[in-house]
Amino acid sequence: MVGGRDEVLRAPAVAVSQSRGRVIGGLLPLLLAAAAAAVVALRLPVPAANKLMLLQGLVLDRLAALGLSAPAVAVACWASAVAAWAYGVSRPRPVYLVDLSGYVAGGEHEASRAKTVAHFGRCGRFSDESMAFQKRMLERSGLGERTHFPASLIRVPVDMCLATAREESHAVIFGVVDDLLRRAAVAPADVGVLIFNSSLLSPTPSFTSLIVQRYGMRHDVVSHNLSGMGCSAGIIAIDLAKRLLQVHPDTYALVVSTENITLNAYMGNNRPMLVTNTLFRVGGAGILLSNRRADRLTAKYQLIHTVRTHRGAHDQSFGCVTQEEDDAGCVGVSLSKELMVVAGEALRTNITTLGPLVLPMSEQLRFLATVVLNRVFRANVRAYLPDFKLAFDHFCIHAGGRGVLDELERSLKLSAWHMEPSRMTLCRFGNTSSSSLWYELAYCEAKGRIRRGDRVWQIAFGSGFKCNSAVWKALRTVDGGEDGNPWTPELGVMPIHVPKVLPIDETTYVFPDGATYKVSASSLG
Numbered sequence: 001m002v003g004g005r006d007e008v009l010r011a012p013a014v015a016v017s018q019s020r021g022r023v024i025g026g027l028l029p030l031l032l033a034a035a036a037a038a039v040v041a042l043r044l045p046v047p048a049a050n051k052l053m054l055l056q057g058l059v060l061d062r063l064a065a066l067g068l069s070a071p072a073v074a075v076a077c078w079a080s081a082v083a084a085w086a087y088g089v090s091r092p093r094p095v096y097l098v099d100l101s102g103y104v105a106g107g108e109h110e111a112s113r114a115k116t117v118a119h120f121g122r123c124g125r126f127s128d129e130s131m132a133f134q135k136r137m138l139e140r141s142g143l144g145e146r147t148h149f150p151a152s153l154i155r156v157p158v159d160m161c162l163a164t165a166r167e168e169s170h171a172v173i174f175g176v177v178d179d180l181l182r183r184a185a186v187a188p189a190d191v192g193v194l195i196f197n198s199s200l201l202s203p204t205p206s207f208t209s210l211i212v213q214r215y216g217m218r219h220d221v222v223s224h225n226l227s228g229m230g231c232s233a234g235i236i237a238i239d240l241a242k243r244l245l246q247v248h249p250d251t252y253a254l255v256v257s258t259e260n261i262t263l264n265a266y267m268g269n270n271r272p273m274l275v276t277n278t279l280f281r282v283g284g285a286g287i288l289l290s291n292r293r294a295d296r297l298t299a300k301y302q303l304i305h306t307v308r309t310h311r312g313a314h315d316q317s318f319g320c321v322t323q324e325e326d327d328a329g330c331v332g333v334s335l336s337k338e339l340m341v342v343a344g345e346a347l348r349t350n351i352t353t354l355g356p357l358v359l360p361m362s363e364q365l366r367f368l369a370t371v372v373l374n375r376v377f378r379a380n381v382r383a384y385l386p387d388f389k390l391a392f393d394h395f396c397i398h399a400g401g402r403g404v405l406d407e408l409e410r411s412l413k414l415s416a417w418h419m420e421p422s423r424m425t426l427c428r429f430g431n432t433s434s435s436s437l438w439y440e441l442a443y444c445e446a447k448g449r450i451r452r453g454d455r456v457w458q459i460a461f462g463s464g465f466k467c468n469s470a471v472w473k474a475l476r477t478v479d480g481g482e483d484g485n486p487w488t489p490e491l492g493v494m495p496i497h498v499p500k501v502l503p504i505d506e507t508t509y510v511f512p513d514g515a516t517y518k519v520s521a522s523s524l525g
Helices: 002-026 028-041 046-065 070-090 113-122 128-139 162-184 207-215 230-245 271-279 293-297 339-358 361-375 402-411 416-429 433-446
Strands: 096-102 191-197 222-226 252-258 284-290 301-310 321-325 331-335 394-397 455-462 466-474
Touching: 096 162, 096 293, 096 433, 113 128, 128 271, 162 207, 162 252, 162 284, 191 207, 191 230, 207 222, 207 252, 222 230, 230 252, 230 284, 230 301, 230 433, 230 455, 230 466, 252 433, 271 331, 284 433, 301 339, 339 361, 339 402, 339 455, 339 466, 394 402, 394 416, 394 433, 402 416, 416 433, 433 455
Parallel strands: 191 222, 191 252, 394 455
Antiparallel strands: 096 284, 096 301, 252 284, 301 466, 321 331, 455 466
């Protein structure tokens, strides 16, 4: 009887509580409206703010009529507003790619493969065996007949000094920055973050200081000059810019990527150091990023992910690409025979991190199944390589050389169409180091391949050893043949077929004085 009486006494209280809960739940929109009104009122002119505060007062009066405490409701409103504000400011700021620019040197810098061999031979620094080796490498390199050398290396005699090195870098830097700021219609004073990367040339004052001085940038611009990071430094610069744009609101970030060839051509006879002569050429790119929400309407891409992999803790990885002196004191960059193995390991580590971020669940489950079978059940099952074509529409793979591209095409099971931007970049511009990825993206744009919603994967490799990835989402369809795109003059020619071996006919190049050069036939054997 006592228990029944307690239940009878509790029933009205429970009913009242449930009724009040339903009332509060039904008036939740009113609570949020009151909170929003209070926050917005602080940012409006006085007349408009008074109207919003009046709306808030009406809501509170309505709640008081229902028996709810006005102070408690006010606290709840402000708590909701603070929570909404905290959520808003804690979200990562979106980073947009407004535009990009690729450098194209003048016709006087163009060097056919025959011209390259002739000038290397006439400079008198190489043995017959070294000349024969460089010729064979060029024939198998995938480079075409219109890559660019700095003037210092195609003069007779060659002129490798700091002055000519600065001349080369200044032409590239000013060329891409002038073009980029003009096309984006952005004033230098609006740039709040400046990042420059060049691996093998880092003079004093720095190149970032040179850019600030040349364009009269503001005194509080946040600048970083990156060096020694190899061909993957471009993605490192983008990742750094992304992080800086999280803490510097409503601004632009200018990224300039290039490499200096003048002081880094190798003039000795050590074969592992001769390879770079046959691959690296003049080039550079400028990229303008923004975290301004208004730029989303006109920007080309949004940065979705950056993934950086550094395997420098492994001796083989650390030593596979090194700048060193040979026995004769000639400085150059030596490429190890283990380079492809090291690159493969770095790529696997990188995509292990990237995969869960971008792959559909079906591909992730297949990959996980093989891992479980091998590690838990000790089954000798070949690891499943996910199909990244299900995650990306376009692939921009660093044009490091034909061997690198062949291996990535096989490993990622890509088609000739997917590899076309990288192979054509290698053919037309050579290995331009960290800027090659941007020539490849510009190729996709020039060909009218980029459609709204497409995803682009940029993959870069660099000394250390590093493998870095950037994932972009196209915010709009990019029309082909844009003014300023480095590929626009080539649209009627590209793509072209590049044989695996393309013999060089030295007789096609004659020096201005009428002289010719031919590699010794005996050394070719």
